[in-house]
Amino acid sequence: MNKIACITGDVHHYIGDPNSEEKAWGRIEYRCAKEYSEVLESLGARGTLFVTGKCVDEHPDVFKEISKIEGIELGGHTYHALRFSPFLSSLEVRGVNFGALHHYIFYLLCGSFYGPRFYQKSDILKTIEAFKKIGVRIRSWRTHCYSGNSITFSILDELGFVAVSDRKGEEFNVSKEIGNLYQITVTGPTDGVVKPQSDNLEYRRKFWKFLARQIKKEKSMVLQLHPKRQKMLDEFNNLRKVITTLQKEGYELLTISEVIKRYINEEI
Helix, strand or coil: CCCCEEEEEEEEECCCCHHHHHHHHHHCHHHHHHHHHHHHHCCCCCCEEHHHHHHHHCHHHHHHHHHHCCCEEEECCCCCCCCCCHHHCCCCCCCCEEHHHHHHHHHHHHCCCCCHHHHHHHHHHHHHHHHHCCCCCCCCEECCCHCCHHHHHHHHHHHCCCEEEEEEEECCCCCEEEEEEEEEEEECHHHHCCCCCCCHHHHHHHHHHHHCCCHHHHEEEEEEHHHHHHHHHHHCHHHHHHHHHHHHCCEEECCHHHHHHHHHHHCC
């Protein structure tokens, strides 16, 4: 493959946050996703947004608009983001988030935080249906909190997905997961550590050091740059700089499913 970069981000409905500084941000992720998509479009870049089905159901008009933007792929990110309710999500005792309490029980009973097969399939089908209502067929998936497992992957393959991005690592990698489903690795630092009202210097340092190293080695990459966090960081200026830097260095910016198609053709 030539030098490829995938710009990806995760978008959630409001799932609650005990940090008062982030509550307001959590309620406008869908608006950040729209601005993020417009930034990519304005710079001639392509990217993939993994969105919870509930967020799509709550803001169908916004995501219908996003789906029509050239170069933006929409993928699934579970329906509820492994949460039960915004109210309970704000309750946390000794590291246990009560909004996700049923998932802790799932883990104890069946060894999977995302739950048993019947629950996972129901959640995935509900997510598919949310996108179907706005005229979008999703083919790519990222499980919230990277919680997918062999059960998840077999269901995704059964339902016709071509790509899943549930693994993190330093090196870009595309590999067959199961059947016709391919796994693509998220590389480098993610911006989940970015906080409001902070200079976020540690994140910036790590991220740009990683990017410089990858560019020097001419390595492909999958970047996780969340719309909410990039807006929070500096009104998308970091995102713009990432895109223009990669374009200047000769990288091809593709969506997740486009990379899989490229990989499959090269393997044949």
